[in-house]
Amino acid sequence: MQRFAKFIRIAALTAAAVLTAASFSSTSFAQEGKATYDQAQVDAGFKVFRGSDCAGCHGWAGNGQKIGENPDGPSLRQIDMDDAVLKETILCGRPGTNMPSHDPKAYTDDRCYGMDAAAAAGQAPHKGKPMTSEQADDLVAYIQTELVGKPDKPTLEECQKYYGKKPVCSAYE
């Protein structure tokens, strides 16, 4: 019953606006859940962001400006989620949407929203690039520190941080 209730909650959440979906974590939680991270972890998280499959849907700048025919991902600069919810979203994806899961064991037991394979049947997200729990922590540190709260329009500096010397950042000059 409890699992069913959770299932309903997830289904309701995923039916909600992708852009506003992040609002389900309450502000107070977000305030409590946000921590300050050491720079090494933020840097490690940037590597995870670039090396995983985030940029296609959320944009290289994490501003929701997807690239190509990728699904529309929300702007990570506008989310307000506490660390635990953000981490679960990364590892478990969002059932019924195109946000993939990155924990290779997602939906094999009840680790994701309490849903096993049977409970998730028909709406389990597709599998993204595999990620460890530690990598997900690093990614959370990067998103919370470098993306959340920043303006959606990226800066030249941010572009150069992502692309290095590639001659593609003139669009932001």
Place this chain on the structure above:
Amino acid sequence: MTALQNLKRKGAILALAFLSTTTLVSAAEVTYERLLKPEAANWLTNNRSYDGNRYSPLDEINRDTVKGLKVAFTVPLAPSSVGAGSFTSSLQGTPLVEDGIMYMSDGWGRVYRIDMTKGDRGFINWIMDPQTDPEFATGILNNRGVALYGNNVYSLSPDGAFIATDKETGEVKFRVETQQNPAEYFSMAPLAIDGKIIIGPAGGDGPMRGRLEARDPETGDLIWTFYTVPGEGEAGHETWENNAWETGGSATWVTGAFNPDRNELVWGIGQPYPAYSPKERPGDNLYSNSTVALDADTGKLKWHFQYTPNDSWDFDEVGSQQLYNAKVNGEDQLVLGHFGRNGFFYNLDGTNGSYINGDQYVDRVTWTKGLDPKTGKPLEYTPNGGVQTYLPETRLDASVATAEGADKSYCPFIEGGVNMFPTTYSPRTKLVYGLAIQGCSFNDAVRPADEYLTGSVTAVDTATGKVAKKLELSSAPKGGSFSTAGGLVFGTSANGDFYALNDETLERVWNFNVGTMIDAPPMTFEINGKQYVAVAVGPGGVGMNYEKYPARAKDENAKSMANFQQASMLYVFSL
């Protein structure tokens, strides 16, 4: 004749023989003349011929013999993998074949030279890997093929490097970076014409400005640029209000046609950006969703036709542009035929783009009541700029995949109709064949259970522009098609079927199932007098994870088809 004289003569003959061998090597250069008149045995350019028709004069495999068509050999290519986007790299390219040597690309823009001259196996001689950093591979990892010209193979990497590779050795001769904006990625098969290689970026679903470029085959230097979104002072600039032109999308990601008699490139242009928000870009948004004809020497626009002005449904018109002669109202005329992704087939005047005739070729169209028989524009179209209304209940302000757009649905499906999957014209039947997706776009949360993605092979009469015949398919026909002098049309489908049809009745006369979705167009060639048919099997792109074509088929096995796996395999068939 003395013995010495005789020996001298023989020596001269031997020397001549050497000379002619040398000549042969240079004769095997892919010259403009060869591209103009490709040998029957070869497939030297993306659409086989400049007219874009994908028709082969080979006929060993024909209606009588095709039942004996079997796998001759297979060649696995590098395994697929994920870049910085959400999709697995796919095989979506049309292989080229010259004298038993195949040149093809994979989703990472790797180029393979495969020696098939033994006829019963393919050896990979070399792989040119552009070594694209996965972190920069932010777009869809599709690559639609390479171009042959001179002694080089020309290709694009996913992040926009334009590369010339020696076709014998695999050595990179030059590499020029052409990406101008992080939103751009690259998937087009370049087109070689006389002294120029034509390329352009994909990525019009993001904030970029589309273009076509002509590049020097020797150096990669830029010769001209045609921006598909006109800049300040250019005609058509006024069709982008709100300064939307700066990031108007309208990308070019599929190889166009070339009319050598008129020295015109005839190219299909993608949808405007932002795709689902026409209110942000009032106006017709030229040259999005258009066919443009450019002077090949200068890149200047000569004429155009726009299919869906001020689009809101992602109806790119990058797909096949086919030039053929048809008897229109009793008179032979050069016609440009195009299956619109918007659900309509169009015959345009091949010299000026004016509308001749056309027909709805998908079962359901809900965004317009039809085409104006005189202009070919949607009936509701108003030519005074601003935001079009069309049929308002289908008109989007946001993608149906998002919550804001979830109350809307429309037909045809977001990918059409016919997407970029190549269509074919047969001069035997005077029919043009398109692989059409049949279905509609819904938000997943509200999609009715009885809404499937099926398909059809649709044959259109080139004289009347009307649908002449239709074969229903249980799943969406991804991949592409070609036709032959053997009276056959070959095609592919998301359920893994690779099939041959009778080109008059559309009866399926041969079928081979590869056990996963096919994304790439098939093609044909000949080695030592024997005909072969090839198709690359490597599903990826938007088909497997995102749109889930196999799982959404109206097929008793659709549930199992949801379990289709990635593959990266070249299949070659012969009798």
